[in-house]
Amino acid sequence: MALRGAVATACNVGGRPRNPSLLSIPHYLILKFHYPPSHALHRFTAFPIYQPGGLKYPIRAISEATVDPLTPKKEDEEQSPQNWTIKMLYDGDCPLCMREVNMLRERNKDYGTIKFVDISSDEYSPEENQGLDYKTVMGRIHAILSDGTVVTDVEAFRRLYEQVGLGWVYAITKYEPIATITDAVYGVWAKYRLQITGRPPLEDILELRKKNKDEGCNDRNSCKK
Numbered sequence: 001m002a003l004r005g006a007v008a009t010a011c012n013v014g015g016r017p018r019n020p021s022l023l024s025i026p027h028y029l030i031l032k033f034h035y036p037p038s039h040a041l042h043r044f045t046a047f048p049i050y051q052p053g054g055l056k057y058p059i060r061a062i063s064e065a066t067v068d069p070l071t072p073k074k075e076d077e078e079q080s081p082q083n084w085t086i087k088m089l090y091d092g093d094c095p096l097c098m099r100e101v102n103m104l105r106e107r108n109k110d111y112g113t114i115k116f117v118d119i120s121s122d123e124y125s126p127e128e129n130q131g132l133d134y135k136t137v138m139g140r141i142h143a144i145l146s147d148g149t150v151v152t153d154v155e156a157f158r159r160l161y162e163q164v165g166l167g168w169v170y171a172i173t174k175y176e177p178i179a180t181i182t183d184a185v186y187g188v189w190a191k192y193r194l195q196i197t198g199r200p201p202l203e204d205i206l207e208l209r210k211k212n213k214d215e216g217c218n219d220r221n222s223c224k225k
Contacts, residue, residue, distance in 0.1 A: 083112075084112075084113060084114060084115035084146060085113040085114070085145070085146050085163055086113065086114055086115070086143050086144070086145055086146065086159055086160060086163055087114070087115040087116075087117055087129070087143060087144040087145075087146075088101070088104070088114055088115070088116050088117065088143050088156075088160055089117050089119050089129060089132065089137045089141075089142045089143065089144070090116065090117070090118060090119065090141075091118075091119055091120055091137075091138060092118035092119070092120040092121065093120045093199070094193065094197055094199075095197055096193070096196075096197055097193075101116065104116075104160060104161075104164055107164035107165065107166070108163070108164055110164075111163060111164050111165070113163040113164070114160060114163050114164065117129060119134055119137045119138070120134075129144060130144055130148060130150055132144075132150070134206075134209070135202070135206060138202055138205075139190065139202075140152055140153055140186075140187070140190040141153065141156045141157065141186075141190070142156060143156035143159055143160060145159070153183050153186050153187070153190075154170065154173050154179070154182045154183050154186050155173075157170055158170035158171075158173055158174070
């Protein structure tokens with residue numbers, strides 16, 4: 001009985017009956033929704049709430065939400081800068097390599113100095129990349145400067161990182177004997193990276209690519225199975 005009395009009292013504050021179901025809703029969350037006929041999307045604004053003492057607290061809410069549920073989200077397409085400083089030739093089928101490529105690509109959004117070229121793509125052209133064929137580039141990292149100079153191994157990484165504000169990472173590799181040591185370490189990684197990433201030997205990959213090309217396979221993913 002005491003509980004019913006308290007509820008009844010709360011529902012009749014200031015002589016005005018109130019809906020008991022609204023007691024648990026904070027006043028700043030009560031919104032009034034309306035849908036203008038000229039706009040297919042929802043629009044809502046705040047509803048002024050009466051408070052004891054005659055004060056009103058209008059709260060502004062989001063107006064004219066412009067979300068189109070019928071338009072699919074487009075994936076970010078890789079944009080090649082017109083005035084690139086260095087071109088990175090990378091193996092798009094290498095999962096570990098792609099982690100580094102994605103990091104550089106993300107930072108390159110603020111610099112626009114690196115052009116990324118996937119050598120595993122069917123559109124890769126050695127003629128457009130200083131004559132570097134797929135087999136050669138698969139052996140170790142290659143980068144091409146805007147003047148046509150080809151750099152490899154740790155120097156390639158150093159040049160790439162310098163273009164996105166991370167030159168300090170490889171700065172020490174400019175000096176001997178660190179330069180020789182790091183190139184040797186990278187050489188071991190390059191030699192065994194296919195096995196480390198669970199991929200077949202390069203000879204098998206080359207044979208499969210040739211077979212797919214001879215058969216005119218257009219579905220890259222299904223041809224690799």
